[in-house]
Amino acid sequence: MPVELPDLPYARDALHPHLSAETVALHHDGHQRRCVEAVNTLATGTDLEASPLEDIVRNSQGALFEAAAQAWNHAFYWQCLHPRAGGEPHGRLAERIAQQFGDTARLREEFNHAAMAVFGSGWAWLVQHPDGRLAIVATRNAATPLTGDSTPLLACNLWEHAYYTDYQNDRARYLQAFWKLVNWDFVSARLR
Structure with missing residues (x-):
């Protein structure tokens, strides 16, 4: 059975003004x-x-x-994105973030730092290790935590096609927009 392109979980214009x-x-x-x-x-x-x-x-x-x-x-x-998302995580996810990073602001800061450090194309991820700890990892090109032991919770696409039309080469502005779209309910549902 061939792999199929999944439909978007929302309309193409639903992420506007953060992503066109x-x-x-x-x-x-x-x-x-x-x-x-x-x-x-x-x-x-x-x-x-x-x-x-x-x-x-x-x-x-x-x-x-x-x-x-x-x-x-x-x-x-x-x-990982949703038009009515952003804001702050809650419940068990918020507790895990507080334990691992101190607060969501610190998580965002560390995530953004990892994302900005990726030279060229890649991904920034929030993952959960088998021992339950949360971590931020950055991967180059197509690399993915799916091939390891950690569970992917959140991904940010750092390939230029993900943001160049809207933000040119300003990855920092794209990351600001990304946080306004993060679907914390999806991230929370993936916690083990």
Whole structure:
């Protein structure tokens, strides 16, 4: 069964004014769609041809891994955003953040620092390690925590196509907008 491009969980213009409909369309309908198409082409005739996307990411290498990881990372990223989101986390997630970082402001500061330190394209993540600790990690290109032991909770896409149309090369302004869209309910639901 081929991998399919998942629908966005909201309308293309729903993230405006923080992300424009043009950026969302370029990102989802263009880049992410090409990754999904590449996965289907590259997986054809392999042992992974009928596998779910997560299994392809975990069990592939080379070009197939790059396409599958990018397809998965993008689908995850859209879930991390919501038009009526932002604000502050609550409940168990807020408690974990306070334990690990002191408060949400400190989490944002450390996350932004990691995101700004990525040279070129990549991702910034909030993850939960198997021992329950939260951590911030940055990955280059298509790399993803999905291939390790930690559970991805939150992702920020640092590829230029994610923000160039709206913010040019000003990644710091994009990060400010990102925090206004973070879907804390989705992040909280992923806690173990």
